[in-house]
Amino acid sequence: MKAEPTAEPPAKPEKAEPVEQSPRAEKAPAAKSSPQFSQIVLSMTGLSKRFGDKVAVDAIDLSVPTGSFYGIVGPNGAGKTTTLSMVTGLLRPDSGTVTVHGIDVWKEPERAKRSIGVLPDALKLFDRLTGAQLLYYSGVLRGLDRDTVVKRSADLVTAFGIDDAVNRLVTDYSAGMTKKIALAAAMIHSPRLLVLDEPFESVDPVSAANLIEILQRYVESGGTVVLSSHGMDFIQRVCDHVAVIVGGHVLASGTMDEVRGEQTLEDRFVELAGGRKAAEGMEWLHSFSD
Amino acid sequence: MVAQFLRLKLRLLGNAFKRSPWQIFGLIVGIVYGVGIAFFAVVALIGLRFADPDIARNSLIIAGSVVVLGFTLVPLVLGIDDTLDPRRFALFGIDNRRLAVGLIVAAMISIPSLAITAIALASVITWTRDVGTTLIALVSALAIVATCVLASRVTTSVAAYVLSTRRAREFTALVGILVIVMISPVVIILSEVDWGRDGARMLGSIADGLAWTPLGAVWAAPGDAATGEWGLAFLHLLIALATVGLLWLAWQGLLARMLVTPEREGRAKKYEGLGWFDRLPANPGGAIAARTATYWLRDPRYRNSLFIIPISAIALTIPFVVVGVPHHVVALVPVPVFALLLGWSVHNDVAYDNTAVWLHVASGTRGRADRLGRLFPALVIGIPVIVAGSFFAAWYADDWSLAGALIGVGIALLFSGFGLSSVSSARFPYPVVRPGDGAFSQPQNTGATMALAQSIIFVSSVILSLPTIGLAALGFFYGGDWYMWALLAGVGTGLLVLIGGVALGSRIFSRRGPEMLASALLNS
Numbered sequence: 121m122k123a124e125p126t127a128e129p130p131a132k133p134e135k136a137e138p139v140e141q142s143p144r145a146e147k148a149p150a151a152k153s154s155p156q157f158s159q160i161v162l163s164m165t166g167l168s169k170r171f172g173d174k175v176a177v178d179a180i181d182l183s184v185p186t187g188s189f190y191g192i193v194g195p196n197g198a199g200k201t202t203t204l205s206m207v208t209g210l211l212r213p214d215s216g217t218v219t220v221h222g223i224d225v226w227k228e229p230e231r232a233k234r235s236i237g238v239l240p241d242a243l244k245l246f247d248r249l250t251g252a253q254l255l256y257y258s259g260v261l262r263g264l265d266r267d268t269v270v271k272r273s274a275d276l277v278t279a280f281g282i283d284d285a286v287n288r289l290v291t292d293y294s295a296g297m298t299k300k301i302a303l304a305a306a307m308i309h310s311p312r313l314l315v316l317d318e319p320f321e322s323v324d325p326v327s328a329a330n331l332i333e334i335l336q337r338y339v340e341s342g343g344t345v346v347l348s349s350h351g352m353d354f355i356q357r358v359c360d361h362v363a364v365i366v367g368g369h370v371l372a373s374g375t376m377d378e379v380r381g382e383q384t385l386e387d388r389f390v391e392l393a394g395g396r397k398a399a400e401g402m403e404w405l406h407s408f409s410d
Numbered sequence: 411m412v413a414q415f416l417r418l419k420l421r422l423l424g425n426a427f428k429r430s431p432w433q434i435f436g437l438i439v440g441i442v443y444g445v446g447i448a449f450f451a452v453v454a455l456i457g458l459r460f461a462d463p464d465i466a467r468n469s470l471i472i473a474g475s476v477v478v479l480g481f482t483l484v485p486l487v488l489g490i491d492d493t494l495d496p497r498r499f500a501l502f503g504i505d506n507r508r509l510a511v512g513l514i515v516a517a518m519i520s521i522p523s524l525a526i527t528a529i530a531l532a533s534v535i536t537w538t539r540d541v542g543t544t545l546i547a548l549v550s551a552l553a554i555v556a557t558c559v560l561a562s563r564v565t566t567s568v569a570a571y572v573l574s575t576r577r578a579r580e581f582t583a584l585v586g587i588l589v590i591v592m593i594s595p596v597v598i599i600l601s602e603v604d605w606g607r608d609g610a611r612m613l614g615s616i617a618d619g620l621a622w623t624p625l626g627a628v629w630a631a632p633g634d635a636a637t638g639e640w641g642l643a644f645l646h647l648l649i650a651l652a653t654v655g656l657l658w659l660a661w662q663g664l665l666a667r668m669l670v671t672p673e674r675e676g677r678a679k680k681y682e683g684l685g686w687f688d689r690l691p692a693n694p695g696g697a698i699a700a701r702t703a704t705y706w707l708r709d710p711r712y713r714n715s716l717f718i719i720p721i722s723a724i725a726l727t728i729p730f731v732v733v734g735v736p737h738h739v740v741a742l743v744p745v746p747v748f749a750l751l752l753g754w755s756v757h758n759d760v761a762y763d764n765t766a767v768w769l770h771v772a773s774g775t776r777g778r779a780d781r782l783g784r785l786f787p788a789l790v791i792g793i794p795v796i797v798a799g800s801f802f803a804a805w806y807a808d809d810w811s812l813a814g815a816l817i818g819v820g821i822a823l824l825f826s827g828f829g830l831s832s833v834s835s836a837r838f839p840y841p842v843v844r845p846g847d848g849a850f851s852q853p854q855n856t857g858a859t860m861a862l863a864q865s866i867i868f869v870s871s872v873i874l875s876l877p878t879i880g881l882a883a884l885g886f887f888y889g890g891d892w893y894m895w896a897l898l899a900g901v902g903t904g905l906l907v908l909i910g911g912v913a914l915g916s917r918i919f920s921r922r923g924p925e926m927l928a929s930a931l932l933n934s
Contacts, residue, residue, distance in 0.1 A: 210768055212924040233774035241764040248702060248708045250681045257697050261773040266692035287680045
């Protein structure tokens with residue numbers, strides 16, 4: 121009998137700490153001024169999807185400015201994965217449009233997909249390939265030639281610190297390693313927009329800090345990252361824009377400061393999502409059975 | 411404690427009836443099957459009560475040995491999902507001995523265990539010939555049940571524990587196939603025996619041999635007593651009881667080890683370079699071909715068909731040879747069977763990717779690159795084998811002109827299968843074994859698409875090859891140029907279906923990417 125206490129899980133601050141100690145952490149993302157984000161790279165209008173009777177995503181409108189580090193937060197089952205799948209061309213929407221760099225994803229999928237890099241959550245990889253083969257496969261499918269793929273693979277392998285794993289089968293990787301190789305494969309064709317679903321789940325804090333640094337450099341050079349997570353501290357620290365999705369609706373979106381105001385993102389999020397549930401009725405847990 | 415385990419097992423059995431209709435159907439089929447087998451065995455055993463003791467003894471030993479072997483091997487090869495894996499009880503802090511006893515008693519409540527109990531009890535009836543024999547039969551009956559239940563528990567645990575790594579699981583699937591292959595020579599040898607003349611003597615010597623092994627000893631003891639060989643009876647009973655004792659010790663030892671050993675991690679192998687990716691062109695089609703080739707060799711789900719297809723093509727000729735069909739007719743069988751099975755085997759290829767197919771969808775891979783790339787390994791294997799096999803068959807039949815006709819029929823069947831598969835794997839994927847699962851396990855929900863897709867592709871590729879087969883048949887009966895026409899017709903219709911199928915399949919793949927992913931998600 122292991123009932124989880126509903127109070128704040130202690131794991132979150134722990135996971136975050138090593139990142140905060142890194143030199144990158146001082147650089148507050150919100151310091152970027154707004155004119156920098158004048159262009160829109162990804163826009164969704166009236167995007168909807170229902171599964172049977174359940175409306176997963178209900179007419180979402182969202183614009184992601186070029187060069188932003190955009191976080192999407194929401195409780196489990198809020199429709200984050202469904203939304204991101206429709207953006208990347210993996211799930212056909214019931215209605216609404218998605219445009220990436222001005223190209224409609226569902227009208228001209230081949231052209232639009234060239235500018236998108238994808239890291240899906242909970243989808244398998246071709247895991248009977250070695251890491252090196254998977255990178256090569258992803259690169260060539262994206263239309264790169266052999267020399268480019270080989271060169272970029274080598275760079276990515278060094279940057280992600282997976283040198284000792286590239287010649288092993290992906291199916292033998294740990295969960296964190298699998299995320300890393302998948303992220304590397306998503307970036308190999310240097311897309312304009314990276315869409316990452318839960319990119320840092322089960323990645324250790326040191327690797328996460330390393331990956332965030334890579335992503336921040338990518339954003340500085342004009343790329344755009346959209347990622348989903350339930351780690352509020354993490355989103356608040358890393359992202360400059362944020363959207364809160366609950367029950368298939370966007371409850372708030374904009375720059376980090378606009379959305380959170382004076383509060384922490386976590387407090388603001390809990391307020392938007394309908395308040396904290398009181399942790400009562402578990403008094404038996406406070407006296408131990410032995 | 412034992413009562414709790416029994417209740418748990420009964421509850422598990424009861425809950426099995428709360429699942430999907432198809433699973434309940436399967437369960438009912440299993441029960442009917444088990445009850446049916448047990449019923450016929452019991453009737454046969456009661457009938458043997460009135461048979462000559464020698465015949466009763468020999469047939470019981472042979473049939474019984476097969477039963478014990480079955481209880482031992484089936485869990486090992488099939489890797490049965492163990493609901494009462496000892497490791498699940500590791501955290502409850504139960505004493506090892508009590509856990510071992512409890513799990514064995516709980517294992518008594520299953521269809522095979524109940525069936526073997528009924529059979530063992532019926533075997534006592536067979537031997538109610540005098541007091542001494544009946545007593546030995548009673549002890550043997552208990553030993554039979556204990557041997558079977560313990561043996562299956564031990565091998566189930568071995569399968570779950572020793573063979574838990576991915577590589578070991580793939581290895582057992584191969585061993586299973588090899589066993590099947592090795593059984594066929596035994597079948598041929600047995601088919602050579604003139605059963606009418608010296609069948610009884612043959613059975614007698616097989617039974618005598620088995621009686622000294624742990625498989626047959628337990629069945630032999632009462633039979634020995636009934637035929638008056640009391641010394642042998644006690645020796646065989648001793649072997650049987652020693653077997654039970656050793657199995658019990660093995661079970662206890664295994665359980666004690668499993669409780670303190672976490673799941674094993676396989677040692678990962680290193681691969682140098684990019685393998686097939688280095689050898690094939692660096693474009694989407696080439697990369698997909700390289701990926702598919704890698705999977706054919708590395709993924710047991712593909713590798714098994716790589717073994718099974720040629721073996722079945724050849725194995726199918728064995729009955730013809732045995733009943734004495736002439737060589738030049740037998741030679742016609744393997745090549746078309748091989749071509750038909752290989753062409754058909756790729757009809758659900760996309761489903762084998764499971765959700766990994768998202769990469770093709772997200773990268774906007776063109777349908778044509780995907781369709782052709784996936785066919786590549788099967789083409790590279792198929793065409794040379796068909797050509798070489800046809801010449802070999804022609805040599806065997808002593809008629810070189812046959813080679814052309816066989817190549818024509820083979821190509822027609824293979825290419826038709828590929829063409830139809832290109833359409834069906836994009837349009838009608840159905841759930842298959844997931845990557846990494848045991849090669850003989852089955853997906854949860856297959857539904858009607860599976861049966862429909864399988865049979866339609868199979869029948870259609872035969873129908874599309876009928877013109878070629880007809881021309882070849884004309885050549886077979888009338889000679890002349892018909893064989894040459896069969897070759898031309900085969901290559902012609904085959905290419906037509908292949909090109910048409912790939913073109914249509916490509917359009918479907920390009921359009922239906924998200925839908926294919928959605929259907930894969932149902933089985934993820």
